[in-house]
Amino acid sequence: MPTIPIDKRDEAYLSLDHLWLKFRAARLLQQEHFKPQLLYAHGLLVVKQGEGHMSLDLGLHRLSPDAVRFVAPGQTIGFSEEQGSKLEAYLFTFDLHWDEDLPQNRRMFPLQGEVAIKSDGTLHQLCESLCSCSRSEQALERYRGQMHFQELMSWIFHHTRQGGNQDSRAAMDRTRSYVESHYSESITIEQLARMAEISPKYYVSLFKKNIRQNSHRIFDRSPGQYGEAAYAAGRRTAKGCRIPDRVQ
Structure with a gap:
């Protein structure tokens, strides 16, 4: 549908x-x-x-x-x-x-x-x-x-909930949960965007916005998941998955 x-x-x-x-x-x-x-x-x-x-x-x-x-x-x-x-x-x-x-x-x-x-x-x-x-x-x-x-x-x-901010948070939460459970797998931006049911370009935009506002909600700094360098850079969500500066 x-x-x-x-x-x-x-x-x-x-x-x-x-x-x-x-x-x-x-x-x-x-x-x-x-x-x-x-x-x-x-x-x-x-x-x-x-x-x-x-x-x-x-x-x-x-x-x-x-x-x-x-x-x-x-x-x-x-x-x-x-x-x-x-x-x-x-x-x-x-x-x-x-x-x-x-x-x-x-x-x-x-x-x-x-x-x-x-x-x-x-x-x-x-x-x-x-x-x-x-x-x-x-x-x-x-x-x-x-x-x-x-x-x-x-x-x-x-009893439906509507609202742009809630929808954006839900989109990021869906992928964050998956990444935390499958951090050893290679994941592409396209896969994460499809999981969030939004375009890759919009996913990158949401990701960067969430990093700026609530980076502690996106990343876990513990070794074995993302690592200190990835956390500081704010550009890596999982092994093999990088957030580019621009999506065509």
Whole structure:
């Protein structure tokens, strides 16, 4: 699903009047379910506990309880845990349909990719209720799951966090966490930018801004990770990864 520009979000919300959602299935993913899998429907991922990363086709994205993630049909997903963190996540699959008389250029689903949320206990209660209905042997209980899914989607719509500064910090935090966990690997700017879901040029700009304002949040000065020289220069995030002065 392509990203909805900020100036188009109000229009995308208006399109909800013409949207039909059909809940298909619910799964609680644990370590034995983390191998890559192909999605044949739209997917919604909600972290139940722990932190980790999700591979999405060729990209890698951070998972935490502070955000949910929408995945498009035909994408391959896989998961890995943070060291010392037991990751569990709900995966809900659903179909998305539009009224036939709605023009193609107005068919914009507002929630796409990672969506930052203001989480509370209600979110997990809705997820558990939906999983319970999905597992039920009673047809009426499974049908009731459609109502819980609509409630879940409505909750997410009403609890999204928006704001440029928060989005920028989230983009840097996603890559910082990965670099800290994989400091011995060679990582390119393009890979980090793809992980942060921004352009390489904008990633470099954010990186330099964060270095100036909060360098202690980006680097750990302990030997074996970045080293004193790399920390002082502020240009090296991991072995084999340098922040250039300019990105073409």
